Amino acid sequence: MISTETIYRKYGRISEVQYAYHENDDGERKHYHINWSRQEYELAASKLYKGSMSCDNFVKVLPTFMMGKYAIEDVPEAFRLLDIDRSGTVDITKLHEFICVSLPIANPYLLLHQIQKFDKDGDYKLNFNEFKAFIAEGFGRDVSCGII
Template identity: 35%
Template sequence: MDLEYSVIENVHRNRAGQVVQIDYQFDETVVVETVTSGSTVSIAKQNREKRNRTYDATITREQYQNLVRNLKNPLSFDAFINVLRPFIMGFYSSDELERAFSTLDRDRSGSIHIDELSSFLPILNDTINGDALRDYIRKVDENFDGNMNYDEFRALVLRGIGRDIICNHL
């Protein structure tokens, strides 16, 4: 199975340069190859199947403020955007990933705990719960401590797991 994806990001700013809206369009194509062979003939047949999914996500500063009103200790909108970008894009440039990790590691312990990740994800996926987050973290948790150090967080982003957490809800 091959996964191909493209992400288009549009950032809207006010006259002061402050981000007021961010839009993402995510297109995913999964190519599945199957090989079948006949029972009486030793000829292999290869099939390629493409499955396409498209996601659109838009969030404004005002929407964000309304969403986090009832959350305990939410991220600021600007901090949220700093974390969102590598999660959605699945890649990063220069210090974006370090900044996202530092933003989520609010207690400065050197790892991201479930509670810290929960300050970010419920805004985009209000159905995600602690058990589901633990399942996603287990995919990258090399030392089995239930938290994500920087390398594990990097793996979560690069393997597209962060994007899956968000896009599987859209």
């Protein structure tokens, strides 16, 4: 996989990010592109979920979410940022919020159902291993790119 991340800053703050991913999977070339501006993020977050994570943290989590198995080494930091209450788990509703903000047109019920598949003990929380499996599956990229 080849990936590029371009971050634009304005007045010391992230104003826009662009991600491009190119992979060759079993001879099939796949290309994914995601662009996010701070303004788009803040608008989506304010409409969908009050109290969502900051834009800067969103930008830190999104590459791990997008790169899936190619970013396993970044999973601990993404997990830490999504573990809002520091319980050692990621609440499925918070993960659902993150995904809905990254792709506001997605079907929220389908997303929740897909996330629940990784919640092996049915407690509506993903422990680190469940979260890591979720990331490794590549579900995040598929959702963010509108494949699912």
